[in-house]
Amino acid sequence: MNPQMNSSISDVVLPSMEINSQRRRLKSIALWGVSMASLLLVVLIVFDILFSVVSRGVPGLNWSVFTTQTSGIAGGLQNAILGTLMLIVISMVISAPLGILGGIYIALFADSRLAALVRFLSEVLAGVPSIVIGYFGYMVLVLQFKMGFSALAGSLSLAIITLPYIVRTTDASFRQIPSQYFEGAIALGLTPLMALRTVLMRLALPGVLTGLLLALSIALGETAPLIFTAGWSNFNPNLQLVKNPVAYLTYVVWTYLNEPYKAAHQLAYTAALLLVIIVLILHVLVRMLQRSSTKQA
């Protein structure tokens, strides 16, 4: 214990110790009551958010949402659902290999100074506000590189946002494996790549997958970096990746709430409901993965 802390305890606590203990006991009970109330408040807020989304979103939920495209202020959400999927898939195709390889490198191969630098920079990148990435995407990808509002510009912006998370979780899950596993495999004559594939990957896999799912749910929920990179389209996305705007679900929630029409509001609520459902599913998957990885350890 450091001496500074000891002095702080005696300063703070001793005077109050002299008051009769009945009062202190009551105070303790009261403060625990407040603590439980705080926790209850947080849980109630979660349920209120879920309830307000579900109660308003469910009435708009029918097959035509999935089978028709948005037209003006009404219609379905097929274009937004497919667009969101497309943006997430392309962004993961870019950021997952980069992030996983980078995470493996700093966990296993890099010398400690380079590893520390990359970890540090990933933290910095993770802290960049997403609208700043959006601005960057607009100025550089959309205008400078002439991609226009497009799936590629949007996906690249999302990839920048998710990359540091994937690096961090991959790095952490490989570092959890005792170093003897890797050293032993090398001593047995395996190349580092074979050691990775046969020994380490299996142990790190739940952690890496958890990171990918987290990155997925971040990409799913982002709006700010997409407004100025992906644009919006009333039509289903196609395979033309540049100069072809795409729709996505978070845009519907944000924009259609401002429209003065009931049908537009309903569409926004339904889009929010779909987002929350996907987030819930990802959340449960992450929980299951974490449970299976702790069981293994």
Place this chain on the structure above:
Amino acid sequence: MRSARIRSRIFKVAAGVSAVSPLFVLLFLAIVLINDAWPAFRFQGFSFYSGITWNMGNMYANNTIIHNGVQGSPGATFGILPFIVGTLASSLIAIIIAVPISLLSAFALVYKVPPSLVKWISPIVELLAGIPSVVYGLWGILVLAPAIANLIGPWLSHLGHFIPYLAGPVGSGFGLLTSGIVLAVMIIPIITATSRDLLMQVPHLPIEGARALGMTSFESVRHVAMPLARRGIIGAVILGWGRALGETMAVLMVSGNAMNYLPANLYSPISTMASTIASLLDSAMTDYTMLSIHALALIAVTLLLISMITNLFARLLVQVGRRDIGTEV
């Protein structure tokens, strides 16, 4: 075997290149932003941070003005003080609300709630961290703003006789307080989860010792367990603060989007730096002198600097905090 070695070598190089990709992205980002922002700084100087008027100038005029060697529309002036104040004030309100609630919740989760219940409650709290920010905005519009306009605001404004900034008018419910509360809800899971993890690692012996010396159970948590985890908890708080500083969509939806106007009370409409970039980029593109775009880039640089500093500071404290608990057993 030889080909296996070569493949392994190739893999290592590819991994090395991937590992430095965050570095390249950051460098590219910094160069682009600073390059974009520089003309605006030359045009406006430090009054960029002290002025309260944001005016992109008359974009239809054909006589552009030149100030300090930078071309702009006539009447253009860029002051972002209201956005800075909006950002700081809303995130400060978020911290003031979120910290006690998160800490007390973490206390309850670690020391009071039976483990069988924690198994259910913890994931529920953590779910908050995964909800998209537009859904928070939706909740803010549908539930929180009406509650503040009709219920919380009028009640709080009665206290306005004693406490500055609390007096009305309460307004529409879209403004500083609503933004602050929405941000608070967004950062509660960050602070709660980190504090809970830290407190769980605090060894039992000091707490039991404190109990044996006659401390009540809450005193032992407040004065023994929490100080042990203090630096880590402060780190988590700053991490949450950084999140609140950079949040765009939720704030954009509930802040009321004020311009050229400093908040007069707790219910005033505001804009934050992040929400301003999002709401003005479209119209700034119509400025053919590009000065408005440069000014937005300068906001982005400023925001980036502030959030980078807070984030780094926070990560450092969380790391040191983890070590505190590890060594002080």
